[in-house]
Amino acid sequence: MNGRYKLRMSALPTDLPEPGTQLLSTLRQEALAAPDSGIVEVMNYGRERPGMIPLWAGEGDLPTPGFICEAAARSLAAGETFYTWQRGIPPLREALARYHQHLYGRDFSAERFFVTGSGMQAIQIAIAAVAGTGDEVVIPTPAWPNCAAATGLAGATAVHVPMHFTDNAGWRLDIDELLAATGEKTKAIFLNSPSNPTGWTATREELQAILDFARKRQLWIIADEVYNRFFFAGERAPSFYDIARDDDPILFVNTFSKNWAMTGWRVGWIGAPPALGRVLENLIQYSTSGVAVFMQRAATVAVDEGEPFIAEQVERARQSRDVICGALQSSPRTRFTWPDGAFYLFFSIKGEEETGKLGLRLVDEANVGVAPGTAFGAAGEAFMRLCFARKPEDMAEAGRQLANWLAR
Amino acid sequence: MNGRYKLRMSALPTDLPEPGTQLLSTLRQEALAAPDSGIVEVMNYGRERPGMIPLWAGEGDLPTPGFICEAAARSLAAGETFYTWQRGIPPLREALARYHQHLYGRDFSAERFFVTGSGMQAIQIAIAAVAGTGDEVVIPTPAWPNCAAATGLAGATAVHVPMHFTDNAGWRLDIDELLAATGEKTKAIFLNSPSNPTGWTATREELQAILDFARKRQLWIIADEVYNRFFFAGERAPSFYDIARDDDPILFVNTFSKNWAMTGWRVGWIGAPPALGRVLENLIQYSTSGVAVFMQRAATVAVDEGEPFIAEQVERARQSRDVICGALQSSPRTRFTWPDGAFYLFFSIKGEEETGKLGLRLVDEANVGVAPGTAFGAAGEAFMRLCFARKPEDMAEAGRQLANWLAR
Numbered sequence: 001m002n003g004r005y006k007l008r009m010s011a012l013p014t015d016l017p018e019p020g021t022q023l024l025s026t027l028r029q030e031a032l033a034a035p036d037s038g039i040v041e042v043m044n045y046g047r048e049r050p051g052m053i054p055l056w057a058g059e060g061d062l063p064t065p066g067f068i069c070e071a072a073a074r075s076l077a078a079g080e081t082f083y084t085w086q087r088g089i090p091p092l093r094e095a096l097a098r099y100h101q102h103l104y105g106r107d108f109s110a111e112r113f114f115v116t117g118s119g120m121q122a123i124q125i126a127i128a129a130v131a132g133t134g135d136e137v138v139i140p141t142p143a144w145p146n147c148a149a150a151t152g153l154a155g156a157t158a159v160h161v162p163m164h165f166t167d168n169a170g171w172r173l174d175i176d177e178l179l180a181a182t183g184e185k186t187k188a189i190f191l192n193s194p195s196n197p198t199g200w201t202a203t204r205e206e207l208q209a210i211l212d213f214a215r216k217r218q219l220w221i222i223a224d225e226v227y228n229r230f231f232f233a234g235e236r237a238p239s240f241y242d243i244a245r246d247d248d249p250i251l252f253v254n255t256f257s258k259n260w261a262m263t264g265w266r267v268g269w270i271g272a273p274p275a276l277g278r279v280l281e282n283l284i285q286y287s288t289s290g291v292a293v294f295m296q297r298a299a300t301v302a303v304d305e306g307e308p309f310i311a312e313q314v315e316r317a318r319q320s321r322d323v324i325c326g327a328l329q330s331s332p333r334t335r336f337t338w339p340d341g342a343f344y345l346f347f348s349i350k351g352e353e354e355t356g357k358l359g360l361r362l363v364d365e366a367n368v369g370v371a372p373g374t375a376f377g378a379a380g381e382a383f384m385r386l387c388f389a390r391k392p393e394d395m396a397e398a399g400r401q402l403a404n405w406l407a408r
Numbered sequence: 409m410n411g412r413y414k415l416r417m418s419a420l421p422t423d424l425p426e427p428g429t430q431l432l433s434t435l436r437q438e439a440l441a442a443p444d445s446g447i448v449e450v451m452n453y454g455r456e457r458p459g460m461i462p463l464w465a466g467e468g469d470l471p472t473p474g475f476i477c478e479a480a481a482r483s484l485a486a487g488e489t490f491y492t493w494q495r496g497i498p499p500l501r502e503a504l505a506r507y508h509q510h511l512y513g514r515d516f517s518a519e520r521f522f523v524t525g526s527g528m529q530a531i532q533i534a535i536a537a538v539a540g541t542g543d544e545v546v547i548p549t550p551a552w553p554n555c556a557a558a559t560g561l562a563g564a565t566a567v568h569v570p571m572h573f574t575d576n577a578g579w580r581l582d583i584d585e586l587l588a589a590t591g592e593k594t595k596a597i598f599l600n601s602p603s604n605p606t607g608w609t610a611t612r613e614e615l616q617a618i619l620d621f622a623r624k625r626q627l628w629i630i631a632d633e634v635y636n637r638f639f640f641a642g643e644r645a646p647s648f649y650d651i652a653r654d655d656d657p658i659l660f661v662n663t664f665s666k667n668w669a670m671t672g673w674r675v676g677w678i679g680a681p682p683a684l685g686r687v688l689e690n691l692i693q694y695s696t697s698g699v700a701v702f703m704q705r706a707a708t709v710a711v712d713e714g715e716p717f718i719a720e721q722v723e724r725a726r727q728s729r730d731v732i733c734g735a736l737q738s739s740p741r742t743r744f745t746w747p748d749g750a751f752y753l754f755f756s757i758k759g760e761e762e763t764g765k766l767g768l769r770l771v772d773e774a775n776v777g778v779a780p781g782t783a784f785g786a787a788g789e790a791f792m793r794l795c796f797a798r799k800p801e802d803m804a805e806a807g808r809q810l811a812n813w814l815a816r
Contacts, residue, residue, distance in 0.1 A: 023655060023683050026626050028595070031537045034690040040494075063487035073481040079471035081672045086448075117525050117674065120697045129439045133541040133563055150694045155541055155563055187436070218434050247431060264489045265700050266525065275431050282442040286558045288696065289528045292673050295700075 030153055037145060038356070038375025046363035053390075053398045056359070056369040058144075058196060058344070059263045060317075060389035064298075065309050068260060071301040075294035084293045086284045087277070088115025088269070092296045095303040096269060103228075104241045111274035112246075114281070115296060117288040119226055119255025119268035124150045125283045126251040126270060130220045131156040131187040137222075138181045139190045140173050142197050142346065142373065142380025147190050147224070159186070162379035163200065170337030171200040171346075179213050188251075189214065192224035194237050197346045197376050197385040199339020201231065204238040211240060214249055221250045227342035229259050229310055232318050237341050247273045258343075258389075259310050260302040267291055267299050313389070317343045320388040320395040327399025331406040336383075343389040346373070348382045349406065355384055366405040368398050438561055445553060446764070446783025454771035461798075461806045464767070464777040466552075466604060466752070467671045468725075468797035472706075473717050476668060479709040483702035492701045494689045496523025496677070500704045503711040504677060511636075512649045519682040520654075522689070523704060525696040527634055527663025527676035532558045533691045534659040534678060538628045539564040539595040545630075546589045547598045548581050550605055550754070550781065550788025555598050555632070567594070570787035571608065578745030579608040579754075583617050590627065596659075597622065600632035602645050605754045605784050605793040607747020609639065612646040619648060622657055629658045635750040637667050637718055640726050645749050655681045666751075666797075667718050668710040675699055675707050721797070725751045728796040728803040735807025739814040744791075751797040754781070756790045757814065763792055774813040776806050 024032060043056050087093065093110040100108040116122040123146065131137050133155035139148055141160045148158035161181045163173045182189065189210060193202040202210075214221050223240045231237040240250050252271035257263040272280060284290060321338065324345055328334045336347035352358050355372040362368055362384075373383035388395055432440060451464050495501065501518040508516040524530040531554065539545050541563035547556055549568045556566035569589045572580045590597065597618060601610040610618075622629050631648045639645040648658050660679035664670040680688060692698060729746065732753055736742045744755035760766050763780040770776055770792075781791035796803055 022626075023657060023681055024687070026538070026595075026628065026657065027684070027687060028536065028538050028540045028543075030540060031687050031691060034687070034694060036686070036690065037693060040693075057491060059491055064484075064489035069484040069489070073484055076472075076477040076481055081472035081477070081670060083465055083467055083671050117529075117696045120693075121525075121695060124695050128436065128561065130434070130436055132436045132438060135436075146694055146697075149690070153536065153691070153694055187434075218430075220434065249431060249434065262489060263491050264702075266696055266698065273431055276435070278444065279432070279435060279439050279442070282444065282557070283439060283561070285445060285448075285528075286442060286554055286561055287529060287532050288525045288674055289554075290674065292703075294672075 030155055034149055034153055035145070039371045042359035042363065042369060042371060045360050046369045049363060049367065052363065052367050052369055053394055053401070054369040055386045055388070055390070055398060056371045058258070058387055060261055060313070060343070061391060061394065062261045062313070064260065064262050064265070065306070067305060068262065068298045068302045072294045072298035075297040080293040080297065082293070084290055084296075086281045086290045088113065088291065089293060089296045092300045092303070095300045099303045100241065100271070103236065104239065109274060111277065112271050114270040114272065114284065115291050115299070116268045116270055116284065117291050118266040119253060119257060120146055121288065122253035122255065122268040122270045123147055123222070123224070125280065125287065126222045126253050127151055127154050127156070127188070128283055129251065129276065129279060134185060135187045136183065136185040137188045137190055138178065138186055140178060141377035142383070143192060143377055144196045145375055145377060147192070148377065156187070160378045163198065165379070167335065171195070171198040173200065173202070173206070175206055175209050178210070182217065182219060186219060188220040188222050190222045190224065194227040194231060194341025196227065196342050197344045197373075197380065197383075199342050199344060199346065201233075201237050201341040204242060207238055207240055208243050211243060211248065211250075219249065223250050223252045225252065226255050226258055230314055230317055230343050231341045232321065233340040247275065256299050256302060259313075260306050261309075261313070262302065265295060265298070267295050316391065317389050319392045320390060321345070323392045323395040324386065324388050324399050327396070327403050331403055333406050343387055345386045345388055346380065346383045347386070348373070348384070353382050355382060358384065362405070366401045368401050438563055442557055442561055443553065447779045450767035450771065450777060450779060453768050454777045457771060457775065460771065460775050460777055461802055461809070462777040463794045463796070463798070463806060464779045466666070466795055468669055468721065468751070469799060469802065470669045470721070472669050472673070473714070475713060476670070476706045476710045480702045480706035483705040488701040488705065490701070492698055492704075494692045494698045495685070496521065496699065497701060497704045500708045500711070503708045507711045508649065508679070511644065512647065517682060519685065520679050522678040522680065522692065523699050523707070524676045524678055524692065525699050526674040527661060527665060528554055528558075529696065530661035530663065530676040530678045531555055531630070531632070533688065533695065534630045534661050535559055535562050535564070535596070536691055537659065537684065537687060542593060543595045544591065544593040545596045545598055546586065546594055548586060549785035550791070551600060551785055552604045553783055553785065555600070556785065564595070568786045571606065573787070575743065579603070579606040581608065581610070581614070583614055586618070587621050590625065594627060596628040596630050598630045598632065602635040602639060602749025604635065604750050605752045605788065607750050607752060607754065609641075609645050609749040612650060615646055615648055616651050619651060619656065627657065631658050631660045633660065634663050634666055638722055638725055638751050639749045640729065641748040655683065664707050664710060668714050669721070670710065673703060673706070675703050724799065725797050727800045728798060729753070731800050731803040732794065732796050732807050735804070735811050739811055741814050751795055753794045753796055754788065754791045755794070756781070756792070761790050763790060766792065770813070774809045776809050
């Protein structure tokens, strides 16, 4: 049988190395139909350009702080390499309770918290807990595309509710439209606030209206408040935790990626009514069966000792936001509002509506990597997303290059 | 709102802290119905007993070797904490190609290999690729329960084909019965060889018969050959790789857990026709979005430099098998065959058919932790599973305690 496996790894594993059409036809339809990430396309296109400023991904330029990495290394050296609690090690769940207590000013039970193998897995598990074939999940757009994709893979349908952009008011979600999009098949509303990619942040009143509706209709809310620390109009963004009861139908999905610069680690958590413990434990058991203890030791240290790092990162993001927004504002061709939350600038360029190709052109012509709005669903197609979680000097350089390109 | 979250972490997070019945009734039926692991129950019962010899889990007593842990620590210290390739970093995929080449004596393409967040996730993704609501997956039993549970969570139905145990021939899978259990709805046959928990190992002829059938009927085979190095009747167990073509409909699921004592790490891989690359990449993207680079660096070193460790571990398991089988054979009350593969002894005790409770009693009465056969599905209910991947001295002590208990 020698010589059968001739294919070698190509630099960019993006395309089908061979047709295999018959083989593919026997796959599950939902798996075959899962969309490619529109962000990954431009990343793969520009990844290795010299001097490129990569602003396409939702990731900063800082590696994980040393004190966090060292906690993992210590745990590894101590031989903590065995199976552990499916829900997460008790010290991390208790640290998460303390973290929430600090952030929201009231008590939390460690029983609410479930450690997951990334924020993405928190979303996948939250969806799997509430929605399957024939069900619907309502999602305002523009949105990070992975939630709708995970909904589709669960066999359910993502129902999109386009937000509205005006030059005066920026991005706005019409809550009546959101609630009107729910129906008999709706199992959950997915709300990401502060929003990736728009920076839109729900007010407490908007959260209350959605929660009241969810309680009345027995719908779940999947609350993605991953960027709640990256908020530039106050201490932190308004949260469902400000108004929710312990047993409200909310699944909070979160991640260590952004606050603690741990994108590559793939560790996240779910906050949920403790009554769901058995169900969530089983969903973890039958997907990845927990998270490495040594990763959880690092996450525990991050939560307990990471506040100065978060404060520094948020202030840096604020400066970088000001720099890039200032630079792009100077061009009469751009349209955007300064984002109040998250770390993205979502902007459009007059005369450049074909954003799918624009990302590739900006790699070639401005040496700046931004993600096309087409990746974020309805109402965002004409925009581009740029991540400003980098040092202000980089953002100044990116701003110069983009301004020059705009002025050509 | 102070004082709402009064519950504190209990030592064993096993039960519902509150009824929450109404809340649970709004969950997805499949999530609610996912079975608890019958192994976890006895683990939680006996976990903290002094002097307990824990043989319930599929895990050895050795921590991950230092050279593997150190590779992770080096990568962390070098700041490899960012997002990476969804399919796995090229050096690990290339190392896996070399590993398979070494093991099966022919060339493999790195394009075949997809790094996953555990062997369990490899199974979950393999199922999600081929089966959903209304579909069936055929699984011989006794079997590790997580495969059937993951099938159920995918909305599909696990169709069990009971194996046969006789004192003379040990465990036997009737291939005709296996194939006859497939029907119009069948999308895949899940075959675990060497088997957890029975140690049964398919012959090359049996694998060929299953492959011929799968080719003809356009069914997928999900091949769980995780224990193929732990084989005591030859160099390694027969494998579908001995007979398969590059484009055969086989999804190989595997893990770093057993060969390299990395159970707690949660890293595994899928071997698949390269034509499935896009689909598998998307399934990874929308579940955990890849595995930490520093874990993959460790896995790369494991694959490239781990052969002496594997040889030592397999020889140790063989000695421990001989010790425990010898000890239990001395009792007229036990029934089992010496397993040819994997690292479990699956045995029954005359007069003790109620194995669900027997695991708990053996904790109390013999201070040995074994898993009840009821956890492994049809045909195994009267048996107990014991993991012998521990040092021979421990197995001798466990053997003494069990022999004393049997002789009471």
